[in-house]
Amino acid sequence: MTAKPVSAKPKIAYQGEPGANSHLACVEAFPDLEPVACATFDDAFAAVAGRAIAPGQRVRRDERADFAMIPIENSANGRVADVHHLMPLASLHIVGEHFVPIHHQLMAVPGASLKTITSVQSHVQALGQCRKKIHELGLKAVIGEDTAGSAHEIAKAGDPTRAALASKLAAEIYGLEILAKDVEDAANNTTRFVVLSREKNWARPKNGPTVTSFVFRVRNIPAALYKALGGFATNGVNMTKLESYQLDGAFTATQFYADVEGHPEDRPLKLALEELEYFCEELTVLGVYPAHPFRAKAR
CATH class of the missing domain: 3.40.190.10 (Periplasmic binding protein-like II)
Known part of the structure; x- marks a missing residue:
């Protein structure tokens, strides 16, 4: 019996069936990678992590992928549910981003x-x-x-x-x-995707526009969030995204997700992160990656 040939192409997982916008994003950004369709976001994250993310989940070897293309927010409808919770849970790293104009x-x-x-x-x-x-x-x-x-x-x-x-x-x-054709309400309807990897692969410092993404929880003291974010203002760091969400269904456990312009080795961002960390119970940098050219066009 002849063994079935194994694809030598690296794989990139996405949530949805063939033809989904996430599939289009994979083909557009990484034409040399093999797209792998996953039924749920949990499955897409697990394919890259190489382990179960949800209770009772199993990940077969042939379902594993090297990267994942995950939608994180849309210009018309805001953030994509569940993704912010899954990134820290899966211990994956953001290594890139991609913007796709959406036409329905x-x-x-x-x-x-x-x-x-x-x-x-x-x-x-x-x-x-x-x-x-x-x-x-x-x-x-x-x-x-x-x-x-x-x-x-x-x-x-x-x-x-x-x-x-x-x-x-x-x-x-x-x-x-x-x-x-093209029945979307907004002509500028765009979805931002992040590219996830098992391996930490930070962009090199001073090598063009860079985005740093992180999650944090502030200490339970008065004005902790105000004080924690003050360092970004005083050091001239542009924060392009800040979102909060509850952890484990508790109203008192709030985690924040943020994107800022710059590299952690740049002095302004380094000082801002040091000040943030002082007021935090937890701070995790999810990724440091090149800013997509779409950001410059959208200004």
Whole structure:
């Protein structure tokens, strides 16, 4: 019996089915890597970590990947749920970022039309990004696990009353017809992805625009957050993102996620992080990586 050849290509995991926007991001940013579809974010993180992230989860050797392409926020709908919790839990490192302009296509089975469809299915984020078109057509919004998975389900159902919101690639993969193109509400609808790796690989200092991402918890003292963040202002460090979220369902345990411009070895950021650490119970740098060119264009 001839052994099955093993792909020599490094693999990059993403959440969703083939044709998902995360799949597009993988192909666009890393055409030489082999994309690996994962059913959930837990599965995508576990594929790179090489171990279970969720209770009862198992990771087979053939499911493992070298990197993951994970959506972290969208310009229209804000942050992507669960991702902030999973990054520290999986002990993965951010080694890059990628921005993808998102274009949603309204699609259905061959023979369907705008007159026959009565419902549209997609990921909750996609439905939120296309509210105007959904209301204009009077469609019932149905939440699916992801965009490409919804397109796949609509194709299998063969029902001309059901439509999906997904990418052009998904329409091609699942044999659906596009009834309306680029139906997103905002012309500048963009999703930011982070590239995750098992290995810590910080960008070199003084080698172009750099982003540093970290999570922290402040000490339980009055004005701790105000004092902790003061160092970024006094040292002229631009904080481009700051978000809070609860840990383990406790209202008193708040963790913060932040992105700042600069490298930890740059003196201003070094001083700011030292001041932050003084007021923190915990501070973890998730990654130091080159800023994507999209940031300069978006200013």
